[in-house]
Amino acid sequence: MGISEAKEIFSIYLKKKGLRNTSQRDEILHAFITADKHITVDDLYNVLKKRCPDIGYATVHRNLGLLCESGIADEIKIGNKMTKYEQKYGHKHHDHLICLKCGNFTEVNDERIEKLQDKLAEANDFKPMRHKMEIYGLCKKCK
Amino acid sequence: MGISEAKEIFSIYLKKKGLRNTSQRDEILHAFITADKHITVDDLYNVLKKRCPDIGYATVHRNLGLLCESGIADEIKIGNKMTKYEQKYGHKHHDHLICLKCGNFTEVNDERIEKLQDKLAEANDFKPMRHKMEIYGLCKKCK
DNA sequence: TTCAACAATGATAATAATAATCAATATGCC
DNA sequence: GGCATATTGATTATTATTATCATTGTTGAA
Numbered sequence: 001m002g003i004s005e006a007k008e009i010f011s012i013y014l015k016k017k018g019l020r021n022t023s024q025r026d027e028i029l030h031a032f033i034t035a036d037k038h039i040t041v042d043d044l045y046n047v048l049k050k051r052c053p054d055i056g057y058a059t060v061h062r063n064l065g066l067l068c069e070s071g072i073a074d075e076i077k078i079g080n081k082m083t084k085y086e087q088k089y090g091h092k093h094h095d096h097l098i099c100l101k102c103g104n105f106t107e108v109n110d111e112r113i114e115k116l117q118d119k120l121a122e123a124n125d126f127k128p129m130r131h132k133m134e135i136y137g138l139c140k141k142c143k
Numbered sequence: 144m145g146i147s148e149a150k151e152i153f154s155i156y157l158k159k160k161g162l163r164n165t166s167q168r169d170e171i172l173h174a175f176i177t178a179d180k181h182i183t184v185d186d187l188y189n190v191l192k193k194r195c196p197d198i199g200y201a202t203v204h205r206n207l208g209l210l211c212e213s214g215i216a217d218e219i220k221i222g223n224k225m226t227k228y229e230q231k232y233g234h235k236h237h238d239h240l241i242c243l244k245c246g247n248f249t250e251v252n253d254e255r256i257e258k259l260q261d262k263l264a265e266a267n268d269f270k271p272m273r274h275k276m277e278i279y280g281l282c283k284k285c286k
Numbered sequence: 287t288t289c290a291a292c293a294a295t296g297a298t299a300a301t302a303a304t305a306a307t308c309a310a311t312a313t314g315c316c
Numbered sequence: 317g318g319c320a321t322a323t324t325g326a327t328t329a330t331t332a333t334t335a336t337c338a339t340t341g342t343t344g345a346a
């Protein structure tokens with residue numbers, strides 16, 4: 001998804017919630033979309049500091065939360081200590097293979113699994129909205 | 144799994160790691176196995192306090208970690224703030240349907256999904272060791 | 287059984303991530 | 317423009333987990 005599309009989605013989301021557009025939100029969204037696909041709060045904050053030396057950590061943190069709520073970002077917890085934010089739109093849903101040794105992760109997707117997950121939820125009278133699947137083990141290099 | 148079996152598994156694990164048997168470890172294991180299937184550190188600590196008023200929170204916390212490493216317990220993170228420990232042995236592997244509204248979760252299992260997960264890992268030259276699958280949505284009562 | 291090495295405990299402090307507070311400021315609707 | 321109020325940024329609070337460390341307990345070997 002391009003930046004303009006992301007901006008529009010976010011703008012609509014803000015309006016619907018009675019929230020306001022600010023220059024910081026513009027900068028945060030821009031930095032997020034043009035950054036690496038997976039980024040931590042710290043990293044995003046450091047990138048932003050260059051363009052907006054006055055921006056506060058709390059602001060970045062708060063607004064990453066809003067980006068998640070609006071559907072532009074997704075929070076992934078790697079292991080126990082690291083939280084990364086991932087660009088969601090323009091990237092198909094996927095799951096992760098996480099290496100327990102080196103910490104790297106690979107994105108994977110299996111349409112058959114997705115379908116079975118929906119069926120499984122349905123069979124339990126459960127309305128699925130999103131899901132997370134992570135396979136832990138050893139990657140090619142580490143095994 | 145019975146308590147004696149759990150004790151043996153834990154005992155073997157400790158020996159292999161060069162760790163020692165202590166009365167606290169006995170009590171923690173006992174309390175864990177006889178408690179609810181899903182329990183938080185706080186809850187387990189409070190249960191233990193009754194029998195062992197002198198036991199420390201750090202000790203309970205530390206040893207729940209060891210129970211996980213030994214394969215007797217499993218850590219599940221519900222949402223963002225709550226961590227529960229689940230009895231693992233004697234209960235087949237399963238995944239969770241987690242209600243975003245009331246927080247309750249249901250255990251589910253689908254052999255076909257398990258198989259596809261293994262194939263998916265294999266196709267990526269990845270050696271799977273464990274996995275986590277959580278489907279978030281609305282449960283029967285809340286939807 | 288005794289001893290020496292060292293792991294474990296429990297109290298407490300340290301970390302670290304996220305959330306809350308709040309005065310000053312910016313935004314958007316009228 | 318002006319007002320109501322959302323946002324910001326600095327700071328503090330909160331919370332879960334981890335580290336520290338003196339004391340105690342456990343274990344294997346003599």
